[in-house]
Amino acid sequence: MINKYGIPSLLSILDLSVQEIDELVSTAEHIIANPKSYAQRCKGKKLATLFFEPSTRTRLSFEAAMYELGGNVIGFSEANSSSAAKGESVADTAKTISCYADIIAMRHPKEGAPMVAAMNATIPVINAGDGGHNHPTQTLADLLTIKLEKGRFDHLVIGVCGDLKFGRTVHSLIDAMSRYEGVSFVLISPEELKVPDYVRNAMKEKNIPFVETTDLEGAMPTLDILYMTRVQRERFFNEEDYLRLKDSYILTADKLDNAKQNLSVLHPLPRVNEISVAIDDDPRACYFKQVLNGKYMRMALILKLLGV
Amino acid sequence: MNIDSIKNGIVIDHITAGKGMEIHRLLGLGNLDCMVALITSANSEKMGRKDIIKIDAPIELDTDVLGYVDPGVTVSIIRDGETVEKKKMTLPDELEGVVRCRNPRCITSTEQELTHIFKLVNPAKREYRCIYCETKV
Numbered sequence: 259m260i261n262k263y264g265i266p267s268l269l270s271i272l273d274l275s276v277q278e279i280d281e282l283v284s285t286a287e288h289i290i291a292n293p294k295s296y297a298q299r300c301k302g303k304k305l306a307t308l309f310f311e312p313s314t315r316t317r318l319s320f321e322a323a324m325y326e327l328g329g330n331v332i333g334f335s336e337a338n339s340s341s342a343a344k345g346e347s348v349a350d351t352a353k354t355i356s357c358y359a360d361i362i363a364m365r366h367p368k369e370g371a372p373m374v375a376a377m378n379a380t381i382p383v384i385n386a387g388d389g390g391h392n393h394p395t396q397t398l399a400d401l402l403t404i405k406l407e408k409g410r411f412d413h414l415v416i417g418v419c420g421d422l423k424f425g426r427t428v429h430s431l432i433d434a435m436s437r438y439e440g441v442s443f444v445l446i447s448p449e450e451l452k453v454p455d456y457v458r459n460a461m462k463e464k465n466i467p468f469v470e471t472t473d474l475e476g477a478m479p480t481l482d483i484l485y486m487t488r489v490q491r492e493r494f495f496n497e498e499d500y501l502r503l504k505d506s507y508i509l510t511a512d513k514l515d516n517a518k519q520n521l522s523v524l525h526p527l528p529r530v531n532e533i534s535v536a537i538d539d540d541p542r543a544c545y546f547k548q549v550l551n552g553k554y555m556r557m558a559l560i561l562k563l564l565g566v
Numbered sequence: 567m568n569i570d571s572i573k574n575g576i577v578i579d580h581i582t583a584g585k586g587m588e589i590h591r592l593l594g595l596g597n598l599d600c601m602v603a604l605i606t607s608a609n610s611e612k613m614g615r616k617d618i619i620k621i622d623a624p625i626e627l628d629t630d631v632l633g634y635v636d637p638g639v640t641v642s643i644i645r646d647g648e649t650v651e652k653k654k655m656t657l658p659d660e661l662e663g664v665v666r667c668r669n670p671r672c673i674t675s676t677e678q679e680l681t682h683i684f685k686l687v688n689p690a691k692r693e694y695r696c697i698y699c700e701t702k703v
């Protein structure tokens with residue numbers, strides 16, 4: 259979005275056109291090939307990481323991205339240590355931080371908080387996760403990984419497995435990949451954790467082919483990409499349901515036996531036990547590359563939003 | 567007040583029968599100093615029954631509220647006993663401070679001073695979503 263001051267922000271993956279995603283991917287590929295030529299690009303610029311709830315890996319990815327561009331980082335990593343603990347509004351925080359920094363990465367437990375910041379800040383705001391709502395830089399990491407592993411975004415069979423009900427990364431990935439030709443989805447989850455109606459209806463409206471199944475092994479041979487997600491304890495009201503379901507969709511080496519040789523296994527991390535460690539050395543495992551790709555895409559995004 | 571002939575004011579006509587009270591409440595007409603007439607179940611050639619509201623003062627109306635609650639209504643502005651303007655309402659693109667977001671995880675649930683804003687995302691289904699969390703009305 260662009261706010262009343264003409265400042266651009268990234269709040270949702272759908273803020274970006276297909277063309278803008280292509281540009282970010284190209285920039286990221288160029289950074290990977292020529293890291294040195296980017297080492298001073300953000301010299302003298304400051305990134306503020308405003309994390310109203312802790313998420314160490316996302317914060318570190320943003321910080322590493324800014325440092326590799328030659329910039330600096332200020333910020334806080336939990337609400338307790340910030341002015342929010344004293345009751346300051348998100349709007350006021352955004353206005354204040356605009357005086358100190360050049361760009362904001364904000365994580366907040368409440369949905370829409372980064373939008374409030376983006377409406378009020380005079381510097382760009384990147385949504386680094388707002389509750390169960392959006393987490394666009396994770397999706398950018400997913401997209402770069404798909405591009406680097408497959409060489410394309412079109413004509414792919416994408417399996418998504420695990421918690422498809424609350425898994426926001428899954429919903430964003432479906433949104434983003436639905437825009438490319440010849441993409442189909444296999445939605446693999448327990449009955450209790452199927453995708454919400456609005457996700458299913460959006461696919462139907464756009465005529466995106468998809469199937470829903472509870473059978474991970476059965477779906478395996480058709481997949482070009484398998485996106486695994488974590489079944490999160492905090493999503494369940496009932497401990498019994500969590501314990502019963504959490505092990506249902508664990509990816510083990512034997513389940514990969516009938517998978518394509520060029521399958522790419524992705525996961526937004528952190529994992530608990532949904533992917534066996536034994537798979538980490540399989541060339542099809544891409545989830546640690548995905549972490550690295552996340553940093554490159556954050557670098558590309560910072561450059562784009564700062565216009566440098 | 568002669569409810570048939572307002573000199574300077576507003577007539578909200580063709581209100582779906584039964585919605586007059588809701589519109590009266592949402593527009594805050596009970597707080598006005600002037601006289602307000604709410605006529606329910608009036609005869610209508612087109613609608614069978616309808617509600618009508620007549621306001622005996624030239625106030626500013628929040629037409630977004632009207633368009634949202636009952637898009638078929640017409641608003642007539644009366645000056646010196648003459649109708650100077652007659653407007654048919656349409657679904658507004660945005661609702662500001664009309665309805666509240668009920669999502670407990672929405673930022674509007676903790677920040678009291680934030681205006682609740684909804685955007686029309688699907689006119690055919692009259693579907694509005696919170697601009698912050700995208701929850702439906």
Ligand SMILES: [Zn+2]
Nearest residue numbers: 667672696699
């Ligand atoms: Zn909301």
